[in-house]
Amino acid sequence: MTTILSFSGTIALIRDIAIIALMIELLLFIFVLGFIALLLYKKVVPILRSANKATNTVEEISSNISGKLVKPLVSRSVFVLGAGQLLSLILGMSRKKRGDGEKDV
Numbered sequence: 001m002t003t004i005l006s007f008s009g010t011i012a013l014i015r016d017i018a019i020i021a022l023m024i025e026l027l028l029f030i031f032v033l034g035f036i037a038l039l040l041y042k043k044v045v046p047i048l049r050s051a052n053k054a055t056n057t058v059e060e061i062s063s064n065i066s067g068k069l070v071k072p073l074v075s076r077s078v079f080v081l082g083a084g085q086l087l088s089l090i091l092g093m094s095r096k097k098r099g100d101g102e103k104d105v
Helices: 002-098
Strands: none
16 A cells, blocks of 8 residues: 555656646746847847838938929929910910811811
């Protein structure tokens, strides 16, 4: 009978040691995972800040180009388009008065 108790006691001891070893491994894994995450964070944050600065610079450049180049060109093209339509209206009226306003086929 004592051999059964000592055998079950040995099994319980091995089980307890295995549980403790697994918990230590789990804690070590969590610590290593946290350390890797911290290192990754320290590497990624400067890259993200640099990318943010680059996008801000590109936004400033594009807004300057838009303000100094695109808006004046658009306003001039609108003026030219309006003048062209006015001219075609005037020429169209003069053709109709002369009778030249026949449609070309």
